[in-house]
Amino acid sequence: MPVLGGAVTFARFRWEPGKKPLSDTRRWLAKGLASAAFEPLDPAKGDEERAAGFVELEDQDATSFASIIQGEYALFAFRIDTLKVPGAALRTELERWRVAFEKEHGRPPAKREKAERKEAVRHLLRQRATPTSRVHDVSLNLKAGQVQIWAASRKAVDEIAAALEGALELKLAPLTPGALAAKAGTPDAALAPTPELVGLESSRREVSDVEA
Numbered sequence: 358m359p360v361l362g363g364a365v366t367f368a369r370f371r372w373e374p375g376k377k378p379l380s381d382t383r384r385w386l387a388k389g390l391a392s393a394a395f396e397p398l399d400p401a402k403g404d405e406e407r408a409a410g411f412v413e414l415e416d417q418d419a420t421s422f423a424s425i426i427q428g429e430y431a432l433f434a435f436r437i438d439t440l441k442v443p444g445a446a447l448r449t450e451l452e453r454w455r456v457a458f459e460k461e462h463g464r465p466p467a468k469r470e471k472a473e474r475k476e477a478v479r480h481l482l483r484q485r486a487t488p489t490s491r492v493h494d495v496s497l498n499l500k501a502g503q504v505q506i507w508a509a510s511r512k513a514v515d516e517i518a519a520a521l522e523g524a525l526e527l528k529l530a531p532l533t534p535g536a537l538a539a540k541a542g543t544p545d546a547a548l549a550p551t552p553e554l555v556g557l558e559s560s561r562r563e564v565s566d567v568e569a
Contacts, residue, residue, distance in 0.1 A: 370531055414494060431499060433497075443482070
């Protein structure tokens with residue numbers, strides 16, 4: 358199963374459908390994921406430094422979501438691209454320009470001139486930069502009603518969970534021991550560490566032996 362390849366850190370959720378009935382699962386998934394599909398950054402346009410959205414699992418550039426259902430699972434991914442101009446490269450280019458400017462004009466550049474040049478250099482370096490990508494697998498069990506998000510970062514998990522809820526109109530609830538206990542109505546006192554777990558019981562026995 359492709360989603361099991363790679364990292365083994367994941368977060369589990371229970372999902373329930375929202376307002377729309379799941380009469381056509383394949384169409385529902387394709388339409389929902391397409392509404393929040395990944396759109397690549399264009400270094401030549403705009404100043405965006407980040408792009409995020411859903412992609413197909415086996416093709417990180419594809420967003421048709423035509424073949425994401427495999428058995429009882431819907432398998433896809435969430436891609437996050439970031440594009441940043443290296444600060445060291447920006448400083449090097451500006452320093453090179455400053456030296457040439459002073460040599461040509463016999464004076465240091467004015468504040469406005471430095472600001473204009475900095476923006477021009479940033480734009481040039483941005484066009485040359487290559488975005489970095491991180492792709493997180495997502496597994497949606499259509500039969501068991503569970504979601505697995507394969508990411509170690511809590512920030513990434515929260516972002517993907519919110520994107521899923523918005524795109525597919527789902528309600529997600531974390532499947533953690535605490536959440537499961539709360540759903541089952543287990544009192545908080547029953548979840549507290551036992552004396553055996555924290556070592557108090559063995560300490561008591563040792564004290565009793567010494568007193569004896």
